[in-house]
Amino acid sequence: TKELVVAAFGGAYTDAIKKNVATFEKENGVTVTFVPASGADGLAKAMAREVDVIHADMAWAYRGEAQGAFEKLDPAIVTNLSTLYPKARFSDYGVVTNFGQYGIAYNPKEVSPAPTSWLDLWDPQYAGAVTTAGFDAANIELLVLMAKLNGGSEDNIDPGFAKMAELGKQITVFYSQHPQLLDLFRNGEVVMARWLRGRVDWARKQGVELGFAVPKEGAIGLVSTVHVVKDRPNKELAMKFVNYLLSETSQKTYASDLGYTPARAGLDLTGIDVPYGEDVVGSLLIADWKKIVPQMDAWKERWEKEVVAR
């Protein structure tokens, strides 16, 4: 039988999109193989035509598109495209499957009143006990947000860095792994952090009591995109697979298993504690990555020098 190779983020994410893949395999007479790859290695595999479908985030999606790695999605096959929120229509070369919400996780015993704004992270009262991750997509969004709040934009990032540098001074540790942040909360070393909603739910399950606040400026959007790799033999099947990811069942799984907001409109998510709806998706902070990507090398260097370095 034919084989479709899908690069996904791995772990629970792959488990979730795999959940109903048996029916897809049966219907199309194909076996789907998942490999854990994303970012640089994902794109590398795509460029090397080793995979049929890859997952990416905004930055890599733009890079892949720019390097011509992807096939145009064919709306005739990917029929579910029409059911998506407009924000999910990344480009002709890819589509967002799901969103996540970055907000502020906090220890309700230590932080009161509950945070309401991203700027609460800057509250000197909690200096040394707040944290965020390194130079990741969400922090780039935060950086851009700060720039915008202070009169800048993607094209004028200086005010953003100035603000982030202030935050940097109040941070003892930049976390790099979710379990690490969990331990930081558990040990009381951190009382407030920029974190992902799904992870906060997970942390509660691990016995750490946390509050999650969606700042008034809006939650920062986590975006997962999917793309069909160019010049692979089973292009049509790959499109079908993308369509499968956008199907009602799959989309529900993103919510139920991963705590992500589906990209598809009009789902019935009763019983699933996930923010959903036009307004939720609409209010997500998602910057203009087309402008960001070319500047990332420079920004990264600045981040290290201005935010991380003391």
Add this chain to the structure above:
Amino acid sequence: MHKTILGTTLWYLGTLAFYVFLLAPLAILVAVSFNPVAMVFPPQGFTLAWYGTILEKPDFLHAAFASTLLGVMTAVICTGFGVLAAIGLRRYDGPLKGPITSLLMAPLFIPAVIVALALFQILFMMGILNNIWTLVAAHVVVTIPYPVRNVMAQLEGFEGSLEEAALSVGATPRQALLRVTLPLLKASIIPSLIITFVLSWNNYTVSVFLASKDWVTLPLQLRAYLQYEYQPFVAAMSTMLIIASVVLLVLVDRTVGLGAMRKRG
């Protein structure tokens, strides 16, 4: 030799301290693996449930299998080549000795990810990706300094007349190597085999670019997994690995021997 009580006590304390330092993280892992709730130390209960979940993760089992196979191939080839190179370097006396030694050590000092990326691009240009052998070769390249260095070190104190004795009873240099030199180098060869195996077994940076879909290794799976989850399952799996490695090492010991012959006195 007589030993004083004080000396012996200090000796045992030293041994204890050394192993506590080395093994403390593992002890934590093993303890946590029985924790029903979360990756928290000290554990708040006892369960074996997490060991059961290992079986529910076919991806991990498959990856463990791939990693094992890859590790074995890497270990055998790398140690084999490395030992030969170390012996060759000892004998070789030409002008290239310095450069070759440096070359054999160089992979240690450049971030493997860069080499892997570059290698990936070269292989891509030559159209020979998707090949287990390129993956093995890349693993061999990044691990080869270990056997070379270890064996070279032991060779420096090697009694040359033992090899000569073999030649004098009619052994060809190859036979002398097999029957005398290699067995006597066991104290560095066996550790080299194990080290190259675990280095390959744990390698992420090379595999991430060079592993094809059929050779998704455990570190790749685990790293992806750790992005989302961190449950005692990880500890349970690590504990299983520890146990498996003990079993394996005992087997190795029984068959080829890890310990060493001691000279009298």
Add this chain to the structure above:
Amino acid sequence: MKRPATILLLPSVTILGAFFVLPLIWILILSFLGSSPTGEVVGEFTLGNYARFLTDSYYLTDLLWRTIRLAAVATLFSVLVGYVGALLIVRADPAAQRWMILLVMLPLWVNLVVRTLALMVVLGRTGPLNQLLVGLGIADRPLQLLYNETAVVIGMIQVAVPFVVMAIYGVLQSIPRQLEHAAMTVGATPLAAFRRVTLPLSVPGILAGSVLAFGINIESFVVPILLGGGRVRFMSVAAYETATVSNNLPFAATIGIILLVVAMALLGLYQWAVRSAGRAAPALQAG
């Protein structure tokens, strides 16, 4: 005996030639090329990457110097601890030896990320070490052991020690005990006998151990990220992130090349120093 020597060197030199030297040449070429905003390599010669690195104190001090400094310190301690460990093993009775070796190698089997996370538990504010320190009254409140350079160094030592032990064990094991005994018959205490006989004879092991440890430490990746709390910048992390986050392959290649050159130079210097310092040198070349 020249012919067999070349044959012995052939396999490793061949495989290194194809899978290391070739990429290395490509890396070298890359390091002189530019990068497009979206990450494609631009095919024109430039010294810009090197200029960017070598004229910026962030790269020179915060990155390169720190990497070397911490790697060197960690290597020093790794070799110390590893030497002691190897000695403890070699001097144990033969039946215990195999178990002791086995135990030394145990940590290697566990994924480094997992192992480091566990180490973070040990060093954490509520971890066993702090509990012990407070319990014994050595500290009056839990110490901040994590997220600083010391933590990174401790982590690197943890990682490198098994390798050092293995490198030194083989050498120590082939030094006849009798040589130390001979020293004792001329009045050397065990310590003096060790210092004057075993130690110089184990210089090859120390060299091997420090080369490997330095190699491992200088390429440290997981450890500085996790234990450094994102603040302890490291060359290999920078190289990795430059390639996979910033997507500037030529600059990543430049970082790699600079690290390689500096490390090899330091290593040559170190080996030369050890060899000429130890009276061991001529003995090791003879015969």
Add this chain to the structure above:
Amino acid sequence: MGQISVRDITKVWGAFDALKHIDLDVREGEFLSILGPSGCGKSTLLRIIAGLEAPTSGQIHIAGRDVTRDPVWKRRIGLVFQNFALWPHLTVFRNVSMGLELRRLKKDEIRRRVLEALRMVQLEPLAERLPSQLSGGQQQRVALARAIVLKPDVLLLDEPLSALDKNLRQDMQVELKTLQQTLGLTTVFVTHDQEEALSLSDRVVVMDRGAIGQVDVPEAIYNRPASEYVARFVGEAFLFRGIVSGSGARPMLRLPDGTSVPVEGERLQTGREAVAFVRPEWVELEPYDVHSHTGAPRGVIDRLMFFGQTSDYLVRVADRQLRVKRRPDGPALSPGNDVALICKARVLAAQVDAA
């Protein structure tokens, strides 16, 4: 300062008893040699005295103090290892000087004493060589110099001259003996060269499979061996077993084949069985003559071996072979010749007691 008492020392390797209840006293300033066949436990005993090997049971006293639990370096002994155990990373000079350096002597003093010791073993010109650049005999002399340079109270030498040619060996013997006598060193000397043992020693120990066969002055060991074993092991002995006959002034031993040899010895009792031995040099060979040699043991020359100072004749007597040393100036004897053995045998004391 240096008398050694070995008290009931036993050493067991697995199932093998290397030393069995050894008791031995070495007097202060004495030169004591240990002789014994290969593997009888000589080195083991020396190593136990030195403290390099722990005895399975028993005690060692040095200078009256129980040192059984004392570590090597506190015993103030010098030891020459049978296999040299030179430090491969140190030059000849440094091999020898190490002990002095450890005593924190002054540089000059060290230099003087090392060169003196090297001169003694005739290696002064090779001071800067490494052991690997020396011949076997040169290495052995370095080992010797390393031990004697310290002038320890007790000197333990495990075959320290075995790799040396005769002349050098004699030089070394003289040097050793002189050193030992002028400094009054208590010396235990393991050797397999009997002449060396007999000529240098105050007393000689003959060991037999982990036990002591006899301890006595050289002359007694040679002329009055305590047992058949010692008689055979030291020098060459040809043994006769027979019945004592013709007592009084001319006691004889009647052998099973009817011939008789004159014997001497204490407490000979006519009619008792006894074992007597002759040394090759006590024997004269004469061309056999039926008339004059009636009753004397008779043999056939098997082979003539040239040895330099004397010639050795291998003589077949009954079905045994006797090696007789003979200066080449007597009547010519060739292989095949019948010879009479003219000798006086000596009855083994122990054997008489046992009877």
Add this chain to the structure above:
Amino acid sequence: MGQISVRDITKVWGAFDALKHIDLDVREGEFLSILGPSGCGKSTLLRIIAGLEAPTSGQIHIAGRDVTRDPVWKRRIGLVFQNFALWPHLTVFRNVSMGLELRRLKKDEIRRRVLEALRMVQLEPLAERLPSQLSGGQQQRVALARAIVLKPDVLLLDEPLSALDKNLRQDMQVELKTLQQTLGLTTVFVTHDQEEALSLSDRVVVMDRGAIGQVDVPEAIYNRPASEYVARFVGEAFLFRGIVSGSGARPMLRLPDGTSVPVEGERLQTGREAVAFVRPEWVELEPYDVHSHTGAPRGVIDRLMFFGQTSDYLVRVADRQLRVKRRPDGPALSPGNDVALICKARVLAAQVDAA
């Protein structure tokens, strides 16, 4: 099959000439011994013949073929290393069997031959021991067994018996000689035991600081040494330097102190200077008597050394010491006694030629 030709072999270590233009032929089936002082190059020569060391210049031919560039394992030689070089990881049995295994003999055959060899060196019971569990002498015998079990065409033995006691050594000598003769092995035997060399060998080589002093049959080496050096090195020699006087039937050598010794030798010319030597056993010591001993060299007994078969007297003559072997049955002599030296000296052939 096994004659060896050593052609103009030179070996230089750095600035040191270990061997200088050595030429030597070992005949097929010959038992050739090499004698020489420590460090004269014996082992080096053997190692060059074996192919373990490359000569700086010169050729080695074995069985007529130039093997100078041949590797060791193609030369079909057996070698006993001076330092044994046993494989520490293999049992005694496996140490010995290795060579046979390499020849792919049958298991049974190997077993039979190994046990036979071990029996020969009296180590059969220790077959399963590791070398580290053996005594020095036992190790040496394993090394010997390892070489002889192969029955190679050429056997090179570097002091193979130095760690053995006299009896065992004699046994081994006999075994070696028997083996060598029955199989016709060409054997080169390095030893520092002159008696061993003289008694076992067909011919003896005496080496002197990297050169050959003399090659000849044992008897000639001993009685007609080619040089002062050989005379002194082999056996003991006391040399006289003087002027030949009283030619004809009773040639004498007049010594500088006015005394004379009777000499013998070829081509003695009255009035010429000559060097003559005596062996200790050629000398009789008599209590000095002014009347009967006028003109004879005179000495004083310095010391008496007991040696077993004979006693050694150290006699001071002028300012030199002469060691005389004497059977203890002559007139009693004690240290301090004046003695006359009654002997006939032999003029060194070479010295006469040179004069």
